[in-house]
Amino acid sequence: MGIVERKEREREEMRKLILEAAQKLFLANGYEKVSIRNIADEIEYSPATIYLYYKDKNELFFALHQAAFTKLIQEFAPIAQIENPFDKLVEMGRLYLKFAVANPELYDLMFIMTAPIDTLDCRNDVWEDGHHAFLVLQNVVQACIDMGLLKHNDAEQASLMIWSMVHGIVALFLRRRLSMFGDDRVIPLMEESFLLFIKTLETGL
Amino acid sequence: MGIVERKEREREEMRKLILEAAQKLFLANGYEKVSIRNIADEIEYSPATIYLYYKDKNELFFALHQAAFTKLIQEFAPIAQIENPFDKLVEMGRLYLKFAVANPELYDLMFIMTAPIDTLDCRNDVWEDGHHAFLVLQNVVQACIDMGLLKHNDAEQASLMIWSMVHGIVALFLRRRLSMFGDDRVIPLMEESFLLFIKTLETGL
DNA sequence: CAAACTTACTGAACAGTGTTTAGCAAACAA
DNA sequence: TTGTTTGCTAAACACTGTTCAGTAAGTTTG
Structure with a gap:
């Protein structure tokens, strides 16, 4: 029953994916020009998905x-x-x-x-x-x-x-x-x- | 022909009106919550009017x-x-x-x-x-x-x-x-x- | 005075923002 | 094979700064 562990791992990976995309855009364009939609585009997910991993911006x-x-x-x-x-x-x-x-x-x-x-x-x-x-x-x-x-x-x-x-x-x-x-x-x-x-x-x- | 002078004076008054409304909202709510529309509401003008007196925010x-x-x-x-x-x-x-x-x-x-x-x-x-x-x-x-x-x-x-x-x-x-x-x-x-x-x-x- | 022009202003739109929610398909458990 | 949970998204909501066509009033001219 390693499913919950895998889910947990996948969740962490997704958080990391979002974070690294945010970091990348952030360092490239400055924080003022980074929007949730930009980050979502970068990782090819919908903006709403980000809110499943982080409460807010x-x-x-x-x-x-x-x-x-x-x-x-x-x-x-x-x-x-x-x-x-x-x-x-x-x-x-x-x-x-x-x-x-x-x-x-x-x-x-x-x-x-x-x-x-x-x-x-x-x-x-x-x-x-x-x-x-x-x-x-x-x-x-x-x-x-x-x-x-x-x-x-x-x-x-x-x-x-x-x-x-x-x-x-x-x-x-x-x-x-x-x-x-x-x-x-x-x-x-x-x-x-x-x-x-x-x-x-x-x-x- | 004091009309251009009066116009100039009225323009300065309007700039001051906008500025003071902005200042008031700014000090009351913090700069993050001050929008052009807020200021426009405060002085009872349309948001577009503000742009006739100040280039941008x-x-x-x-x-x-x-x-x-x-x-x-x-x-x-x-x-x-x-x-x-x-x-x-x-x-x-x-x-x-x-x-x-x-x-x-x-x-x-x-x-x-x-x-x-x-x-x-x-x-x-x-x-x-x-x-x-x-x-x-x-x-x-x-x-x-x-x-x-x-x-x-x-x-x-x-x-x-x-x-x-x-x-x-x-x-x-x-x-x-x-x-x-x-x-x-x-x-x-x-x-x-x-x-x-x-x-x-x-x-x- | 009437017509022409100028100015001051606005409604509506554009393109964006953060965030929420209903609904859907896939994964899982029974 | 059901029933349930999970992961995700399209669409919407309520904003934001800013622009622009259009209007009405003020001003100048004939």
Whole structure:
């Protein structure tokens, strides 16, 4: 009686098929131009079918947002090799920036768009992916404090400040609020601002 | 022959009527639920009429975004009284944060939504409102440098770093990425993070 | 004043959106 | 071979932004 197991498996495959089609269209055209009908066309099913596997578009976006988090975490793997926690912190920031610039749509989905978060809100769920990622940062900051590399002793506060700065520059860039600096200067300026921030952590501005 | 003048005046009044109706609905229901038809209903005109005064929805959003900037600048007026440029900088940050928390939809329109910026892009225009606001910050930072209150000597870089941090915390909050801290802790945490940032500017983290 | 022209506005349509539902055919269980 | 469940879809609903032909009023001209 392996039928229910097979059904379960088929169901998961269908969810994956939808998700990957959505991801493909999403990365190719940007999230604004991805409609349920587009995705349905892509996988050669009716639009209504998608609703048998995902409650609504927000839930689909939430699943995409989760996939983006696993990608970010993968790209963070190399930092485990770094001994010094402050160097680790700096490299985390650099990789975070790099990820955002290389995957603007994914970053948007993870940290700017409200769509994925809306499903959490209406399910009274917590944002586990985000919380987990924040705790990774907080642990590194705590390690810095423990080794006397940072004098401020509240790791949570310090982590929020650091995340805010890095997110800030990325968010301004992705939502085209740095256009006044000119297209050719923006990316270098972002990097310089990040480096200046690191220097400021060490010795003040 | 004051007819063309009167017509011009009536045109401006109509633009204002549309803008204020849009603003009202916008602040009451959030931008996602404001449609051209809603606005048309509000002012008791046909939806098509709105297109005689604004090219498209983005242009209307751009006009709203401009109005929000004049509001922000108004709220920044008191900082002119402050002598010490570093105190000025701190107060600017505080007012910026306050504005964002008090007017989340306006802040979103100014610094997060892409809609208003899209009209600039397709007109090959520059973001004057944003650039002007940034220069206000940059001037204060430059004054700090000139008085030896900040040691880093590139005011543009330093300003971008400061703006990024403050925008970052606001953007994370407005897009509900700080939910893990609990509704009651978020606002205090934001303020603490900001104060920690100021302290970091002075002496490092 | 009447005719010609201009302007301001609108009803209706177009092409799209997310989402729901009734119904149908195939797969399964009895 | 029945009866039941499952997977899927066509069609519709209620929206969205936007365009355009047509109308009625305002304005200018003869």
